[in-house]
Amino acid sequence: MKILKLITLFLFSLTLFGCNPKTFFVEREIEKNLGRFNYEMLKDGKLHVVLVGSGGPMNNPERLPTSTAIIAGGEFILVDLGAGTIRNADLQNLPLKNLSAVFLTHFHSDHISDLGEANFWSLAMGRTKTLEVFGPVGTKDVVDGYNLAYKYDTSYRIAHHGAEFFPPEVCVPVAKTVRIAEADGAELFFNRNGLKAYAFRVDHSPATPSYGYRFEYKGNVVVISGDTKRIENLTKHTKDADIFICEGVRMELVKHVSDYAKKTGRPRIGKLLFDTLDYHIDPVDAGKVAKEANAKKLVFNHIVPPVTNFLTKRMFLDGVDYVYDGDIVMGEDGMEFILEPKQ
Ligand SMILES: [Zn+2]
Numbered sequence: 294m295k296i297l298k299l300i301t302l303f304l305f306s307l308t309l310f311g312c313n314p315k316t317f318f319v320e321r322e323i324e325k326n327l328g329r330f331n332y333e334m335l336k337d338g339k340l341h342v343v344l345v346g347s348g349g350p351m352n353n354p355e356r357l358p359t360s361t362a363i364i365a366g367g368e369f370i371l372v373d374l375g376a377g378t379i380r381n382a383d384l385q386n387l388p389l390k391n392l393s394a395v396f397l398t399h400f401h402s403d404h405i406s407d408l409g410e411a412n413f414w415s416l417a418m419g420r421t422k423t424l425e426v427f428g429p430v431g432t433k434d435v436v437d438g439y440n441l442a443y444k445y446d447t448s449y450r451i452a453h454h455g456a457e458f459f460p461p462e463v464c465v466p467v468a469k470t471v472r473i474a475e476a477d478g479a480e481l482f483f484n485r486n487g488l489k490a491y492a493f494r495v496d497h498s499p500a501t502p503s504y505g506y507r508f509e510y511k512g513n514v515v516v517i518s519g520d521t522k523r524i525e526n527l528t529k530h531t532k533d534a535d536i537f538i539c540e541g542v543r544m545e546l547v548k549h550v551s552d553y554a555k556k557t558g559r560p561r562i563g564k565l566l567f568d569t570l571d572y573h574i575d576p577v578d579a580g581k582v583a584k585e586a587n588a589k590k591l592v593f594n595h596i597v598p599p600v601t602n603f604l605t606k607r608m609f610l611d612g613v614d615y616v617y618d619g620d621i622v623m624g625e626d627g628m629e630f631i632l633e634p635k636q
């Protein structure tokens with residue numbers, strides 16, 4: 294009763310101050326939704342890394358497929374775009390209207406599915422520059438394909454809202470193919486406002502070429518492995534990383550699931566899972582790369598299989614701390630790392 298009286302008193306006082314209680318609450322809700330985006334992270338001089346999606350391709354309630362945000366110096370890069378990750382980026386309050394570019398590591402579906410959403414939502418929220426999509430040879434085909442699929446959507450938006458609101462040249466993303474001159478080299482292909490990005494080759498054959506990316510900003514280094522088996526070139530370009538974000542496929546767990554699926558009358562799933570074993574990296578091997586590269590922190594994303602309980606999470610990481618004594622982090626959707634400038 295007392296609470297009811299307090300609420301009545303509150304509503305009454307709102308009307309005294311000229312507020313309509315109904316619109317007051319509705320507008321608060323709208324403001325909470327529209328005013329929640331974090332633009333500060335673009336200009337605070339720090340390097341922000343957000344795991345927008347930390348899972349692999351298999352659906353699970355805890356993780357969306359892979360996408361990682363790198364935000365620094367006014368630039369906002371999304372590395373890979375698994376299905377649903379733009380919804381996650383939005384709910385994580387990332388400043389989508391400032392999306393500068395997308396970097397694709399390779400073209401498996403769990404890395405490219407949300408490209409259309411990335412383009413449309415950043416545009417709807419106010420992006421004023423054309424979205425650039427960087428990636429290996431083949432990126433143009435992928436971008437052209439999306440543009441064809443979204444051709445009608447784009448024309449409807451321009452016709453409905455007006456060309457000054459949806460400038461046609463900003464509506465259509467452009468592909469920027471990154472070529473790496475030396476097989477084991479790193480190519481500097483992005484250098485804006487102090488944020489540098491290098492591409493280097495990894496081995497995810499038959500998905501060839503596949504890239505990893507190394508970011509540098511104010512003395513900090515962040516490396517994203519992309520999908521790859523353990524190779525020397527990954528170690529080489531992870532050298533002295535402050536954060537090494539590495540995919541992880543726990544081989545013995547995947548093998549176990551594969552065997553179980555085959556044994557229980559699901560041979561197709563069993564085979565598909567078994568086939569993944571030869572072109573990914575086991576968490577313990579990722580730990581060895583981190584150790585040899587002198588990386589300070591190892592963060593797992595692209596977590597496979599989709600471990601969702603305490604025991605299987607422990608099994609995913611089992612043994613990593615035997616080979617690597619830096620920080621080991623099991624990535625989660627929405628996890629953020631902030632690096633203060635060193636120079
Ligand atoms: Zn892949």
Ligand SMILES: [Zn+2]
Binds near residue numbers: 595
């Ligand atoms: Zn993948």
